[in-house]
Amino acid sequence: MxxxxxxxxxxxxxxxxxxxxxxxxxxxxxxxxxxxxxxxxxxxxxxxxxxxxxxxxxxxxxxxxxxxxxxxxxxxxxxxxxxxxxxxxxxxxxxxxxxxxxxxxxxxxxxxxxxxxxxxxxxxxxxxxxxxxxxxxxxxxxxxxxxxxxxxxxxxxxxxxxxAHAALVVLPLLVLLLGVDALIVRRALRPVRRASALVRTVGPARPDVRLAAADLPAEVRPLAEAVNDALDRLTESLDTQRAFTADAAHELRTPITLARIRAEQVSDPALGAALKRDLDALGQIVAQLLEIAELDSLARVPNAPVDLAALAEQTVAAIAPLAYRRGHAIALDRPAAPVMVSGHASFLARALGALVENAVQHTPSGTSVTVEVSSAGDVSVTDDGPGIAPHQQDAVFQRFWRRERGAGGGAGLGLAIVARVASIHGGHVELVSRPGQTRFRFAMPEPNDSR
Known part of the structure; x- marks a missing residue:
């Protein structure tokens, strides 16, 4: 090595x-x-x-x-x-x-x-x-x-x-000179450290970040220009990929809708129901792909006051019928006062809905789901299902990841959408899971933060 x-x-x-x-x-x-x-x-x-x-x-x-x-x-x-x-x-x-x-x-x-x-x-x-x-x-x-x-x-x-006496003079002077050199070199390399810190911010959310090569020392300028060129190529490739995903999803919506209409005309009820289920699942995947493409195109969402407690209440109310049909109990614990955060209400609603729907769909009948809103701007979704194995917990937020590839029930995009929504809002998602309990915590910045 x-x-x-x-x-x-x-x-x-x-x-x-x-x-x-x-x-x-x-x-x-x-x-x-x-x-x-x-x-x-x-x-x-x-x-x-x-x-x-x-x-x-x-x-x-x-x-x-x-x-x-x-x-x-x-x-x-x-x-x-x-x-x-x-x-x-x-x-x-x-x-x-x-x-x-x-x-x-x-x-x-x-x-x-x-x-x-x-x-x-x-x-x-x-x-x-x-x-x-x-x-x-x-x-x-x-x-x-x-x-x-x-x-x-x-x-x-x-x-x-x-x-012998010269050594007693030279050695302290050497130490002093090295100290002065360290200060000089650190000051000379300060633009390089700033450039390094700027490069660390480059990512899918900020693909447009570039180094100011003119502000760097002449010896480092060619490297900065090469980095900028590489970022330009990566950004172009990323834009092409996002455009392809969005275009493919848009193009698929019409054929799926037509196929759904034709499935209604199938004379065999069992076959018609199976086709409609498959087409509904396919339609959901297409809708999630469009959401991913839309979220990837944003570096930061427009900020507006959002009552996170009210949003969680609406989400639970919308998913409660599905939970009851599957034999789950669902509960909401929220403060009496509004919990105001800055963000995009529609995106936040999608993220909360994906978290609650994930808990309902991936836990056995008879389990319960609890949604808790804290005054600090966090939303926790907890279920008492079987839990997620430790070696799988790092992969749950990856796109198209599913615990069992052969099983149905989604394309594995829901939690990826949750993580992306949290990222563009400046927040994060945490997972704590053990046998008998799984808890997802969607953490927003402090309420009334002027981000």
Missing amino acids: RRPRRSLLARILWWHAAAVLLTALAASASVYLFLNATADRFERQTLRSEALAVRDQVAARAAGASAPASPGDRTRLEAAGLGYAVVDARGTVVLDRLPAALRPALRIARGDGERYLTRRSRRAFYAALSVPVTLGGERHWIVAVQNLDHPANVVDDVIQQFL
Whole structure:
């Protein structure tokens, strides 16, 4: 099973976070390398200056000043973490001002030119520069060394800790940047979310809804235009289907009427009665098809004040003779005051009639049907028949659905009409059924709602 892809916002933030993080790491590494190279250059200049000063000092002594370096010179070197030594061509240290921890630096002496390196030994981290000089006509090397771990040397410590401290700065900035990005992207995608909400309203009741492609970002505009084109084709197909249903139903009414007249002339009473029953059932199906076609053509019905309680009373009165002939008891429970709703009285009457007739026709003789009107604008039709199986309850409002396909008694359009009437009025139909009781609840919007 293919995993669903992340949202566009998540993908943008993910890639942007990766790009910003890589950029921050690259920038930090570049700055670190630059600072490290700069520190090495300054370190080398410092050591060269120290080596040249030692050369001048040794040359002056060779000219006649044989006194050792002054105590202040050693104190200065120790305070700066510096040291030096002079090595002759045989490798003999002729002048030693190196602390013991820095003595491994003597290994770099006796090169053809200047040699500079930084190295960490077991006792110290140091930078060393070997400078070849000529003293007294002989080749010597002055090795100047600085202890980089010495407290006086803060530049190297700053560089070493740069990346760690940079991370403490970069990570909060990255989080802040992603938060700002989320706000920006959400704002940029707001027209897309509005378009998505609009598309969710598309349906048989609102086939004319279209997206305003000009208001969408350029990247999404082709998709919106394609959706609009698809909706145009679907609407055209739906209109063709509705027109065909209505035309077919209209064309069938006349032949059915003529056949009904001819059935009256059949000499065999039993055959004539059977033909009339079949033609009556066929006429009812045609009438329901016309109702479906009429209801499908409406997105919203004209609103007018309707007394739902009075309408239910008229419906019960009209169906009561049929209920009594079938051996049912029928009762009405309604408030004394009118229950006013906004809607189309004729359509509402059809829906209530279909609910009550469904209860009468699909329950055994001897059962009862109760119609209850609430002041909230709901009508409930309850019967104490066998009930509807749970696996069938989701299908009862589908067109042409019947519990037993081979049985007579209708085409399965009555409850579909009820659901459609509720939908175009902004209401809904609920079904609760168990063995011994079935209850349909036709719920309208609040009374006196200005929908």
